[in-house]
Amino acid sequence: MDDVARALRKRWDRGHFLRDYAQGVAWTPVELPIRSPSPRDLLDRFPAVVAWAKRFERDSRTAAGTRRFAVTYRTLGGRHLGTNSVPARVRVETFGQLCALLGTNREVKALESLVAQTETAFPGLVSWVAAHPLLALEHRQQWPDLLATVAWICSHDPGPLYLRQIDVEGVDTKFVDRYRRLLDEMLTHLLPPIRIDDRFTTSDFAQRFGFRDKPSMVRFRLLDHEAAIPAPISELTLRASELAALELKAEIVFVVENEISYLAFPKVPRAVVVFGSGFALGALADVPWVEKRQLVYWGDIDTHGFHILHRMRARYPSVRSILMDERTLLAHRQQWVREPGPTNRLLSNLTDEEQTLYRALVEDRFGPSVRLEQERVRFSLVERALARIGSPAIEQAVALRLDVDTAESRPTDLNPPDGGDADGGDADGGATA
Numbered sequence: 001m002d003d004v005a006r007a008l009r010k011r012w013d014r015g016h017f018l019r020d021y022a023q024g025v026a027w028t029p030v031e032l033p034i035r036s037p038s039p040r041d042l043l044d045r046f047p048a049v050v051a052w053a054k055r056f057e058r059d060s061r062t063a064a065g066t067r068r069f070a071v072t073y074r075t076l077g078g079r080h081l082g083t084n085s086v087p088a089r090v091r092v093e094t095f096g097q098l099c100a101l102l103g104t105n106r107e108v109k110a111l112e113s114l115v116a117q118t119e120t121a122f123p124g125l126v127s128w129v130a131a132h133p134l135l136a137l138e139h140r141q142q143w144p145d146l147l148a149t150v151a152w153i154c155s156h157d158p159g160p161l162y163l164r165q166i167d168v169e170g171v172d173t174k175f176v177d178r179y180r181r182l183l184d185e186m187l188t189h190l191l192p193p194i195r196i197d198d199r200f201t202t203s204d205f206a207q208r209f210g211f212r213d214k215p216s217m218v219r220f221r222l223l224d225h226e227a228a229i230p231a232p233i234s235e236l237t238l239r240a241s242e243l244a245a246l247e248l249k250a251e252i253v254f255v256v257e258n259e260i261s262y263l264a265f266p267k268v269p270r271a272v273v274v275f276g277s278g279f280a281l282g283a284l285a286d287v288p289w290v291e292k293r294q295l296v297y298w299g300d301i302d303t304h305g306f307h308i309l310h311r312m313r314a315r316y317p318s319v320r321s322i323l324m325d326e327r328t329l330l331a332h333r334q335q336w337v338r339e340p341g342p343t344n345r346l347l348s349n350l351t352d353e354e355q356t357l358y359r360a361l362v363e364d365r366f367g368p369s370v371r372l373e374q375e376r377v378r379f380s381l382v383e384r385a386l387a388r389i390g391s392p393a394i395e396q397a398v399a400l401r402l403d404v405d406t407a408e409s410r411p412t413d414l415n416p417p418d419g420g421d422a423d424g425g426d427a428d429g430g431a432t433a
Contacts, residue, residue: 019130069093154187159212218238250272253293254274255295297320299374302342303362317349335376
């Protein structure tokens with residue numbers, strides 16, 4: 001009997017029975033075979049077999065006498081046994097019998113209550129509840145708040161609003177985030193397609209249903225004076241939309257991944273430097289005037305650094321890289337570290353030189369998962385790389401700084417006559433496009 005109950009419970013937990021009940025599908029009787037005893041069992045364990053058979057008859061009815069299932073018997077016997085009837089199949093003839101057998105009447109009543117609540121609030125959502133009865137039952141305690149949240153969203157224009165502004169008693173942004181998958185399903189069932197932005201998934205719930213999202217922020221430093229910004233200010237973090245409206249006069253926009261390298265970035269005429277912090281393209285994409293400027297990227301020399309460059313160049317084909325070449329890599333062997341989780345994706349937006357170095361990193365030609373983080377690159381090489389950008393103003397400013405540095409500190413020549421450098425290679429950190 002326990003095996004029969006377990007088999008039926010498995011079917012119940014898949015939601016098939018409840019779904020058919022909620023959708024008004026006519027009940028189809030369920031029959032299950034029973035593993036009956038063998039003649040040898042009757043001969044060796046006759047009292048136990050009799051007790052087993054009587055249990056089926058006893059369990060086929062509730063204590064009040066309501067039938068829970070019907071039992072079909074088969075004849076079993078032999079020369080030494082006589083004729084005996086043993087249970088062979090169980091037949092559940094109604095949905096009510098099934099509920100009595102499994103003890104699920106409370107679940108059914110709870111579902112009926114949810115359907116009634118939904119019918120009152122959103123008749124159009126009843127069919128969704130009927131199709132997902134177990135999911136609805138799982139959230140029966142939150143159902144009133146879920147319905148109220150759905151009602152509020154459906155009746156308001158979310159365009160100028162943040163999720164924080166959903167005004168339902170007992171509901172806050174944490175509630176929306178906790179149940180966003182369920183709310184997504186309910187809203188997708190109810191709302192017209194024009195109210196749903198399919199470019200976004202459930203994880204981007206706010207954008208998917210038209211709410212305002214956290215604004216994209218751009219952190220940048222002024223490397224030269226900007227008339228639009230008061231002189232004492234050298235660094236700002238602005239919404240991308242505000243930066244778009246500002247339209248700085250800078251001719252060159254540098255994107256740097258490492259914060260300390262960003263903060264120490266040298267002064268450059270008519271330029272700004274943006275702190276990438278992983279990848280700045282998402283924010284810069286909202287600043288149209290960037291497309292009209294020279295865009296220069298400096299990231300780590302590792303597979304992910306080239307992946308970021310690849311993605312940036314997909315959006316801005318003319319973006320150039322600096323200090324992401326083999327000469328810079330080989331000039332800093334003692335600073336190499338191991339890249340965690342390198343990628344081997346096909347990157348089609350790299351130059352030939354970048355592609356060659358990327359493949360060498362992927363194939364471990366220099367060693368396992370080699371990585372040169374940009375903060376480990378000698379800073380004098382940064383200034384030399386800037387001189388190769390191609391702006392006469394930059395070349396003049398960098399040359400002046402290098403002359404002063406040479407006069408004051410007389411550093412080791414970065415480009416000795418034999419073509420090497422102080423670290424054993426030619427590391428002038430050229431720019432590529």
